[in-house]
Amino acid sequence: MSFSAGLLLVTFLGSVAALALFLWSMSRGLFGTGEAAGRVIFASKEIGLVEEPAATTAATEDELQGVMNRTGHTGEFAVLTPEEADERAMLDASSKLPVIIALTGAVTWLVIASVFGLVASIKLHAPDWLVHEAWISFGRIRPAHLNAVAYGWCSLAGLGIAIWLFPRLLRTPLVGSRTAAAGVLLWTLGVTGGIAAILMGKSAGLEWLEFPWQVDIPLFLGGTLVGVALLRTLKRRKVPHLYVSVWYISAGLIWLPALLIVAKWPGIHFGVQQAAMNWWYGHNVLGLWFTPLGLAAIYYFLPKVLGKPIHSYHLSLVGFWTLAFFYSQVGGHHLIGGPVPNWLITLSIVQSMMMIVPVVAVGVNQHRTAHGHLSALRYSPTLRFIVLGGMMYTLASVQGSMQSLRIVNTTTHFTHFTVAHAHLGLYGFFSLVMFGSMYFVMPRVMDWEWPYSKLISLHFWLVLGGFAVYFTGLSIGGWLQGMRMLDAARPFMDSVTVTAPYLYSRTVGGTLMTLGHLVFAAHFGVMLLRRGKRREGAALLRRPMPTPRSSGSLSPTGASV
Amino acid sequence: MMARDGEVSVFKLAAGAIAIMAFATGALVFMPYVALSDIAPPEGLKPYTDQQLRGRQSYIAHGCIYCHSQQPRDPSVAPDMARGWGRPSVPADYVYDKPHLLGTMRTGPDLFNIAVRQPSRDWHLGHLYQPRAYSPGSIMPAYPFLFERRRGAAQPGEVVVSLPPGYVVTGERIVATQEALDLTAYLLSLDRTYPVVKTGDVP
Numbered sequence: 132m133s134f135s136a137g138l139l140l141v142t143f144l145g146s147v148a149a150l151a152l153f154l155w156s157m158s159r160g161l162f163g164t165g166e167a168a169g170r171v172i173f174a175s176k177e178i179g180l181v182e183e184p185a186a187t188t189a190a191t192e193d194e195l196q197g198v199m200n201r202t203g204h205t206g207e208f209a210v211l212t213p214e215e216a217d218e219r220a221m222l223d224a225s226s227k228l229p230v231i232i233a234l235t236g237a238v239t240w241l242v243i244a245s246v247f248g249l250v251a252s253i254k255l256h257a258p259d260w261l262v263h264e265a266w267i268s269f270g271r272i273r274p275a276h277l278n279a280v281a282y283g284w285c286s287l288a289g290l291g292i293a294i295w296l297f298p299r300l301l302r303t304p305l306v307g308s309r310t311a312a313a314g315v316l317l318w319t320l321g322v323t324g325g326i327a328a329i330l331m332g333k334s335a336g337l338e339w340l341e342f343p344w345q346v347d348i349p350l351f352l353g354g355t356l357v358g359v360a361l362l363r364t365l366k367r368r369k370v371p372h373l374y375v376s377v378w379y380i381s382a383g384l385i386w387l388p389a390l391l392i393v394a395k396w397p398g399i400h401f402g403v404q405q406a407a408m409n410w411w412y413g414h415n416v417l418g419l420w421f422t423p424l425g426l427a428a429i430y431y432f433l434p435k436v437l438g439k440p441i442h443s444y445h446l447s448l449v450g451f452w453t454l455a456f457f458y459s460q461v462g463g464h465h466l467i468g469g470p471v472p473n474w475l476i477t478l479s480i481v482q483s484m485m486m487i488v489p490v491v492a493v494g495v496n497q498h499r500t501a502h503g504h505l506s507a508l509r510y511s512p513t514l515r516f517i518v519l520g521g522m523m524y525t526l527a528s529v530q531g532s533m534q535s536l537r538i539v540n541t542t543t544h545f546t547h548f549t550v551a552h553a554h555l556g557l558y559g560f561f562s563l564v565m566f567g568s569m570y571f572v573m574p575r576v577m578d579w580e581w582p583y584s585k586l587i588s589l590h591f592w593l594v595l596g597g598f599a600v601y602f603t604g605l606s607i608g609g610w611l612q613g614m615r616m617l618d619a620a621r622p623f624m625d626s627v628t629v630t631a632p633y634l635y636s637r638t639v640g641g642t643l644m645t646l647g648h649l650v651f652a653a654h655f656g657v658m659l660l661r662r663g664k665r666r667e668g669a670a671l672l673r674r675p676m677p678t679p680r681s682s683g684s685l686s687p688t689g690a691s692v
Numbered sequence: 693m694m695a696r697d698g699e700v701s702v703f704k705l706a707a708g709a710i711a712i713m714a715f716a717t718g719a720l721v722f723m724p725y726v727a728l729s730d731i732a733p734p735e736g737l738k739p740y741t742d743q744q745l746r747g748r749q750s751y752i753a754h755g756c757i758y759c760h761s762q763q764p765r766d767p768s769v770a771p772d773m774a775r776g777w778g779r780p781s782v783p784a785d786y787v788y789d790k791p792h793l794l795g796t797m798r799t800g801p802d803l804f805n806i807a808v809r810q811p812s813r814d815w816h817l818g819h820l821y822q823p824r825a826y827s828p829g830s831i832m833p834a835y836p837f838l839f840e841r842r843r844g845a846a847q848p849g850e851v852v853v854s855l856p857p858g859y860v861v862t863g864e865r866i867v868a869t870q871e872a873l874d875l876t877a878y879l880l881s882l883d884r885t886y887p888v889v890k891t892g893d894v895p
Contacts, residue, residue, distance in 0.1 A: 259833075415716070452708065470780070
């Protein structure tokens with residue numbers, strides 16, 4: 132144990148030293164840009180002006196602007212000139228094709244994945260339901276659910292939002308829109324093949340890596356094509372600073388292919404080494420693929436909707452590099468108590484705790500940006516989803532760090548508690564952020580407003596309520612399950628029976644979430660066809676008249692007319 | 693002038709991202725690879741037979757891993773030994789395991805030594821056909837598609853599943869498919885009771 136303790140100490144001190152060195156180098160400006168980079172997402176005089184294409188009437192957006200004015204945030208000018216508005220419309224149009232394909236694919240997979248998940252959930256309390264066909268048995272529907280969520284819904288949504296963000300972030304029209312579209316299509320093809328393989332019993336057998344390696348080739352090529360288009364856009368950028376969202380997206384597009392290649396290369400991994408690799412991948416795909424895409428979206432939409440730069444740009448860079456460094460080494464905590472070298476576990480536990488650094492950096496930054504403007508959530512669907520998603524990121528990450536501690540891990544590992552935690556991350560954080568982003572993006576892409584604002588509210592409350600039921604029940608059930616399992620005096624079956632009511636509650640929560648997704652998908656479909664009620668005035672891209680404003684103006688409706 | 697700042701950032705970003713990834717891959721993938729690649733199989737551990745390997749593929753195809761782990765833990769961590777799940781596993785136990793099936797869930801019990809607890813093929817076949825006939829309260833799915841329901845007299849070579857009364861319709865018999873027999877053969881190979889050397893902290 133003393134070897135372990137020593138190692139723990141050395142790793143910890145090493146990480147702290149690395150962090151200190153990094154902070155020092157940043158204070159010396161070695162990592163580039165200061166606060167000016169935080170303003171790069173606004174046009175020349177735009178700060179103070181809200182932007183919310185999902186506010187379904189012009190009046191709603193006025194209310195939003197009013198909230199920002201009243202809550203003491205006013206920019207100097209708060210105007211977007213007609214030229215700037217035209218330029219932005221041109222940028223938004225440049226990514227239309229790949230974005231529509233990616234987001235349509237994402238929503239389709241969301242619906243399919245929800246049905247898979249719901250069927251799997253029901254099967255856990257009705258084990259004799261739908262047992263006569265292999266393809267719909269629990270052992271296939273469950274991994275099909277996970278992969279359809281991760282590579283279908285989340286990845287395609289993340290790619291679509293990233294493709295849409297790049298022209299805006301770099302103030303450069305997307306170069307190679309068709310390349311990106313081809314990439315997205317290839318990706319979709321890969322996911323379809325992978326899900327089919329799982330349902331047919333051709334799984335590769337590793338969690339998060341169930342797709343046969345042949346199927347990962349189109350995924351890899353598709354991701355690369357999207358990367359090429361984004362890189363070419365990056366090279367022609369017209370902005371003086373790279374906004375932090377660009378960092379996250381670019382790094383994610385570097386990391387994912389590296390992860391896939393190492394993990395899927397046939398024939399090199401074996402036994403316990405493969406288990407270590409499995410969780411290096413399983414965790415990194417969350418932390419270095421989904422998390423960067425989700426945070427990139429938050430870092431753009433939160434300040435953009437509010438018309439207010441991010442609280443501290445420096446802090447966002449601290450968050451970026453510490454996420455990359457610490458997160459990349461946490462995977463081993465999935466094997467605590469397992470037959471793997473102790474140093475590997477120790478390293479992972481230390482870095483799991485160090486993850487508190489980037490999480491606090493992101494959390495504080497978001498909180499300080501949104502602080503005082505929470506009433507804006509009433510008028511902005513985008514903010515409602517994004518702010519909530521951001522909070523769940525903090526929760527999921529802190530919970531994750533805690534779960535890596537041996538004392539907690541012993542109880543929660545092997546139980547439904549971990550499943551609830553995984554959903555807090557990929558659903559509570561990532562999926563909500565993607566919903567919010569899509570509410571912002573789609574009106575710009577389709578040049579059409581969301582036809583039914585009530586459906587947005589319905590979607591929000593269904594998924595929020597459903598998720599609350601899902602998460603609470605499963606966390607309690609999982610914890611009780613773990614307690615029973617560790618109690619040698621009880622038969623193992625006690626750990627099964629104790630979960631019964633919570634498995635039911637998961638189905639109830641999952642049903643509500645699925646209903647929410649159906650509402651969202653229907654609304655998305657109407658939007659895609661540019662059907663539905665036509666609104667009186669476009670809230671799409673405002674060209675407000677400049678209104679002279681003294682500081683602390685209490686004008687009820689703000690500057691926009 | 694300002695653009696230069698951006699260019700420096702692009703380079704640093706890419707270099708930093710790749711370096712960090714390389715470091716983590718070195719620590720979590722390469723080092724275990726080196727540390728574990730020359731492990732010899734324990735004397736008591738036999739390679740899987742062809743039939744057991746086919747059964748192992750079935751175990752993967754039907755997603756058994758999503759509810760069953762294969763890694764008994766140390767008594768200081770969990771009462772796995774007291775439950776009869778076997779001694780704590782060591783890396784050498786897994787030398788023939790490609791892909792690994794350590795698992796992350798225990799919705800059902802650990803199976804690393806299931807052949808020791810349940811050495812009967814009849815038990816396994818019946819349990820796969822209808823888990824609740826053997827284990828009341830179990831939430832394991834039934835696998836009727838691994839069996840055929842036939843009428844009339846038993847044919848030579850058929851493996852007929854013997855189920856508790858009430859689970860077979862009179863006049864019918866439940867016959868195991870080759871896949872069920874393979875899967876069972878794999879489950880019956882899961883016996884790691886041979887002695888191993890525990891190497892402590894460093895593998």
